[in-house]
Amino acid sequence: MIFKKIFNYLFIVSMLMLPALGLFKFHQYMDYYEMFILVGTGLTFIWMSNYWQSFKYLVTSVLALSFISIFLYEGNLLSGEEQFILKYFLSSQSAIMWMCSLYPLSLLMYWFYLLKKQAFFGNFASQLTWIATAMGFIGLLVRWFESYLISIDVGHIPISNLYEVFVLFCLITALLHLYYEEKMNRKELGAFVLIIITVAVGFILWYTFSKGADAIQPLVPALQSYWMKIHVPANFIGYGAFAIAAMISIAYLLADKGILRSRLPSLIILDDLTYKAIAIGFIFFTIATILGAVWAAEAWGGYWSWDPKETWALIVWLNYAGWLHLRLVKGLRGPMLAWWSVIGLVITTFAFLGVNLFLSGLHSYGEL
Amino acid sequence: MRFAITMLCFIGIASVIGTILKQNEPYENYIIKFGQFWFEFFEAMGLYNVYQAFWFLLILIFLIISTSFCVSRNSPKILKEYKKFQLNARERSLKSFKHSYEIPVKKFSTSKLEKLLTENKFRLKKQTNKNGDLIISAKKGDLQKLGYIFTHLAIIIISIGGLMDGNLVLKMQELSGSKQIIYEDLALNDVPETGKLTNSNFSYRAQMLLREGEKQSVAVLKAKEGYFIQDLPFIVGLNDFRIEHYSTGQPKSFESDLIVEDKETGELIKKTINVNSPLTFNGITIYQSSFEDGGTELSLDVWNLHSAEETSKMESIIFKKNELVVNNQNYFFEFNDFRKFNILDIEIGNEKKPTNVGPSFIYKVRNESGQAKEYQTYQYPMIIDNSSYFVSGMRKTPQEDYQYLKLPADANGEINGFMIFRELLHSPQILNNAIKRVVAQSFPEGGEKSQIYFEGVDRVLSGFIEGGYSQIAESIDTTLPIEDQERIANSYIKIIFLVGKELITIYELNNIEADNFLFESNHKFVQESLTGFNDSFFYGLPIFLELKNYVHVQSSGLQLTKSPGQFWVYLGSILLVLGIFCMIYIQEVRLWILKKKDNKDILLALTTNRHRLEFDQFALKISQLMKKTFN
Ligand code: HEM
Numbered sequence: 001m002i003f004k005k006i007f008n009y010l011f012i013v014s015m016l017m018l019p020a021l022g023l024f025k026f027h028q029y030m031d032y033y034e035m036f037i038l039v040g041t042g043l044t045f046i047w048m049s050n051y052w053q054s055f056k057y058l059v060t061s062v063l064a065l066s067f068i069s070i071f072l073y074e075g076n077l078l079s080g081e082e083q084f085i086l087k088y089f090l091s092s093q094s095a096i097m098w099m100c101s102l103y104p105l106s107l108l109m110y111w112f113y114l115l116k117k118q119a120f121f122g123n124f125a126s127q128l129t130w131i132a133t134a135m136g137f138i139g140l141l142v143r144w145f146e147s148y149l150i151s152i153d154v155g156h157i158p159i160s161n162l163y164e165v166f167v168l169f170c171l172i173t174a175l176l177h178l179y180y181e182e183k184m185n186r187k188e189l190g191a192f193v194l195i196i197i198t199v200a201v202g203f204i205l206w207y208t209f210s211k212g213a214d215a216i217q218p219l220v221p222a223l224q225s226y227w228m229k230i231h232v233p234a235n236f237i238g239y240g241a242f243a244i245a246a247m248i249s250i251a252y253l254l255a256d257k258g259i260l261r262s263r264l265p266s267l268i269i270l271d272d273l274t275y276k277a278i279a280i281g282f283i284f285f286t287i288a289t290i291l292g293a294v295w296a297a298e299a300w301g302g303y304w305s306w307d308p309k310e311t312w313a314l315i316v317w318l319n320y321a322g323w324l325h326l327r328l329v330k331g332l333r334g335p336m337l338a339w340w341s342v343i344g345l346v347i348t349t350f351a352f353l354g355v356n357l358f359l360s361g362l363h364s365y366g367e368l
Numbered sequence: 369m370r371f372a373i374t375m376l377c378f379i380g381i382a383s384v385i386g387t388i389l390k391q392n393e394p395y396e397n398y399i400i401k402f403g404q405f406w407f408e409f410f411e412a413m414g415l416y417n418v419y420q421a422f423w424f425l426l427i428l429i430f431l432i433i434s435t436s437f438c439v440s441r442n443s444p445k446i447l448k449e450y451k452k453f454q455l456n457a458r459e460r461s462l463k464s465f466k467h468s469y470e471i472p473v474k475k476f477s478t479s480k481l482e483k484l485l486t487e488n489k490f491r492l493k494k495q496t497n498k499n500g501d502l503i504i505s506a507k508k509g510d511l512q513k514l515g516y517i518f519t520h521l522a523i524i525i526i527s528i529g530g531l532m533d534g535n536l537v538l539k540m541q542e543l544s545g546s547k548q549i550i551y552e553d554l555a556l557n558d559v560p561e562t563g564k565l566t567n568s569n570f571s572y573r574a575q576m577l578l579r580e581g582e583k584q585s586v587a588v589l590k591a592k593e594g595y596f597i598q599d600l601p602f603i604v605g606l607n608d609f610r611i612e613h614y615s616t617g618q619p620k621s622f623e624s625d626l627i628v629e630d631k632e633t634g635e636l637i638k639k640t641i642n643v644n645s646p647l648t649f650n651g652i653t654i655y656q657s658s659f660e661d662g663g664t665e666l667s668l669d670v671w672n673l674h675s676a677e678e679t680s681k682m683e684s685i686i687f688k689k690n691e692l693v694v695n696n697q698n699y700f701f702e703f704n705d706f707r708k709f710n711i712l713d714i715e716i717g718n719e720k721k722p723t724n725v726g727p728s729f730i731y732k733v734r735n736e737s738g739q740a741k742e743y744q745t746y747q748y749p750m751i752i753d754n755s756s757y758f759v760s761g762m763r764k765t766p767q768e769d770y771q772y773l774k775l776p777a778d779a780n781g782e783i784n785g786f787m788i789f790r791e792l793l794h795s796p797q798i799l800n801n802a803i804k805r806v807v808a809q810s811f812p813e814g815g816e817k818s819q820i821y822f823e824g825v826d827r828v829l830s831g832f833i834e835g836g837y838s839q840i841a842e843s844i845d846t847t848l849p850i851e852d853q854e855r856i857a858n859s860y861i862k863i864i865f866l867v868g869k870e871l872i873t874i875y876e877l878n879n880i881e882a883d884n885f886l887f888e889s890n891h892k893f894v895q896e897s898l899t900g901f902n903d904s905f906f907y908g909l910p911i912f913l914e915l916k917n918y919v920h921v922q923s924s925g926l927q928l929t930k931s932p933g934q935f936w937v938y939l940g941s942i943l944l945v946l947g948i949f950c951m952i953y954i955q956e957v958r959l960w961i962l963k964k965k966d967n968k969d970i971l972l973a974l975t976t977n978r979h980r981l982e983f984d985q986f987a988l989k990i991s992q993l994m995k996k997t998f999n
Contacts, residue, residue, distance in 0.1 A: 282952070286944065298646065302929055319380075
């Protein structure tokens with residue numbers, strides 16, 4: 001108990017000190033927005049971990065291991081190939097590969113748990129998801145650092161191409177899932193949510209091995225903006241939440257037909273969770289789209305250019321606004337809304353991936 | 369509501385069409401894709417620019433009107449609700465609530481009750497009825513209802529902002545005929561008044577292409593296949609345009625040094641803009657949007673590939689035309705582009721890496737009959753398969769890939785070595801000597817046989833010089849039996865190679881100072897030169913243009929945006945986020961407490977407009993708090 005208290009204080013102190021240290025050492029390399037984002041991140045972590053103790057452990061271990069990794073690099077990119085711990089564990093590529101192998105494993109464990117109802121499997125699955133998530137975040141942070149090792153002017157936050165945002169998608173979806181899991185104190189839904197994460201992992205692996213997408217590329221001029229640091233994560237909180245909503249809706253539809261009914265949470269709970277996920281997603285997606293407009297006004301000369309990505313964002317938004325209207329205004333519940341949220345994910349996926357694949361436009365950062 | 373939703377669906381569908389059908393393409397592309405009939409049909413529907421089509425704007429207007437009605441009808445009710453507390457609740461109806469609790473009370477105190485409620489963020493009103501019953505009506509989370517007003521007002525404000533930035537006014541002017549799109553390329557002075565838009569134009573997104581050192585005070589507003597000329601309240605001058613590159617060669621930044629001068633006040637502003645940092649002046653924002661060549665000056669050496677002629681000079685400018693007579697033929701040159709950086713995948717070590725290979729220029733060459741070929745010639749030699757070549761690509765249509773002519777660089781990395789070699793091939797005297805030396809190696813003592821051999825070799829070389837290997841191959845095909853062809857061909861190739869080597873040896877003997885061929889062995893160079901010489905017959909042009917010098921002039925493509933609706937769109941966006949927060953995350957709760965005069969216990973009832981799981985817990989929590997307070 002006392003340890004926990006000390007830990008909590010230390011956490012708060014370090015969330016204040018680390019940004020301060022960053023400002024102190026690196027302020028000449030940052031503009032005001034970046035300083036704001038840095039300090040804001042620390043404060044957000046403090047605020048979030050107030051609600052969610054486990055989040056603290058995640059942040060702490062991710063930061064600690066990332067610092068160890070950075071330390072082991074000794075400022076030399078080649079260490080990633082030569083140093084044992086880096087090569088197999090903490091270089092960004094290996095960390096992300098760990099993530100890619102642990103998520104499918106935890107999906108398997110979640111299904112064991114769902115079918116066998118032994119607490120051991122449930123706990124193990126959660127642990128695996130936590131570890132995979134931590135590895136993924138370490139992978140991204142170290143990748144950020146690695147990009148600066150390539151060259152100072154190449155360095156940038158790793159959320160700028162399709163490979164990087166897919167990793168981000170997995171992480172954010174997993175985090176949202178872990179949050180609900182802990183709050184509800186029920187672990188069955190991992191069996192569904194981890195499906196979409198595993199699919200994304202499959203894409204990452206394919207993309208890495210067949211296209212070499214994991215190579216760090218410098219930023220094209222249009223992406224060199226602090227807006228990217230907020231716009232992209234906000235968007236992916238939206239995508240992640242919509243994905244979770246769709247997966248829970250699938251569970252709902254199955255349970256509604258009597259499949260796995262006795263093993264899943266009640267329909268009311270599933271319905272409520274779907275609503276919560278969509279609500280969170282809607283808020284963040286709205287903010288992300290608005291930020292995107294503000295960014296576009298700065299980079300492209302207009303806040304709205306009817307570029308395919310923008311247009312599809314609007315369609316996704318209208319879709320979920322419709323969903324919320326039916327639920328809040330008409331009080332509608334049941335399979336129809338569940339189906340709607342599943343279809344919503346199809347639309348969202350098109351906006352996320354299909355636009356890059358099939359339509360051209362200004363948003364050409366991630367082509368296959 | 370149904371109407372608004374129909375409109376929204378329409379907007380959704382139209383938007384999808386707009387993303388699937390590429391917008392604002394040249395009309396020819398659409399004609400090719402759809403054929404004349406459907407092209408005209410889609411054009412009439414405005415599908416090539418959906419988002420500015422009349423019907424699309426009309427739907428937006430309808431949406432604004434209908435949502436406005438909705439808000440104006442509902443808002444007064446909501447505001448009234450905000451103030452109103454329902455104090456006339458009956459015991460029976462309260463008891464019928466789903467969350468209704470009878471709470472035993474030991475010692476009742478109104479103030480304690482009020483304190484408990486305010487601590488839980490309730491606003492409340494109380495009233496003692498004539499019969500002495502105390503009723504308290506309390507509520508919290510009213511902001512949820514305000515959320516409705518916020519979101520819907522936001523939709524209206526955003527749509528209006530968007531319409532302000534649309535081109536509705538211009539469309540009206542077009543309809544009335546007071547403005548007309550210009551479809552030809554006109555000099556500024558020839559543009560009629562109907563094609564000019566004055567400063568009073570409310571909103572626009574116009575383009576301007578500025579050469580380095582140039583100034584302009586108008587911009588071009590694209591419309592369908594033509595344009596309007598947009599007058600500006602200031603003069604924009606471009607001092608310098610720069611592209612910076614990463615070490616790997618990808619572009620890192622595009623920057624323009626601008627000087628903007630206000631036409632009225634003469635106020636001057638100097639600023640460097642780049643892709644993510646535009647300049648706003650007088651309500652107009654200037655963006656870096658593209659770039660192209662601005663008329664780079666090229667100094668070229670013209671090498672005749674098929675004669676021993678001296679080089680001549682050619683001066684040209686990108687976007688200008690030149691004419692040249694070569695071997696009694698007229699050639700017309702159109703210089704189309706100059707690229708200072710060219711990033712190609714070049715093999716370095718065992719890896720292919722994107723590498724900057726330096727400047728290139730792109731030009732079309734038309735012959736007298738009007739046929740054109742396109743060329744891209746690089747200034748510096750490139751390393752290909754461990755050798756260094758001057759490279760020039762040729763293609764007949766833009767759809768094809770380039771075919772490359774590769775001329776080996778000499779020991780100094782220059783093209784002179786190859787050109788000397790070509791000159792030697794075309795000098796009968798020297799060639800004759802070389803052939804003699806080759807013949808003498810096989811027949812040191814001379815004689816009749818050597819004379820026959822000499823004539824044979826001479827014939828092979830004249831054939832080669834006239835038309836390359838293929839010329840010789842032709843004569844072999846027609847004169848020799850098949851079984852001998854390959855053997856003879858190989859021996860011819862070898863002979864040509866030996867003569868080539870002797871040419872260089874003779875040259876070096878006569879020019880002791882020359883350092884063009886200071887290779888470890890000339891072997892490779894001779895072979896590559898012969899290949900290059902042979903390939904020049906497929907180059908489609910009897911000359912090679914070598915870029916000696918250039919004065920780089922660039923043009924910066926600017927976009928000028930006047931967007932008075934932007935403020936409203938942003939304002940609406942903030943309102944929208946606030947509103948959604950209110951609607952989704954604030955739970956409205958109403959609560960009543962009835963304390964009958966003749967009853968010790970109190971009756972607590974709670975309700976919410978949106979039942980959620982948390983509300984069950986909340987109601988339970990409040991009831992337990994009360995129990996605790998009064999026991
Ligand atoms: C952004 C998210 C939105 C939310 C959360 C939302 C929520 C609501 C709610 C709660 C109502 C019921 C109000 C009442 O009857 O008391 C409502 C009604 C309505 N909403 Fe929305 N709305 C949103 C966006 C939109 C949009 C984009 C439109 C289209 C312009 C729209 C059009 C309408 C209309 C026309 C009504 C019916 C008003 C009436 O006739 O009574 N809403 N909305």
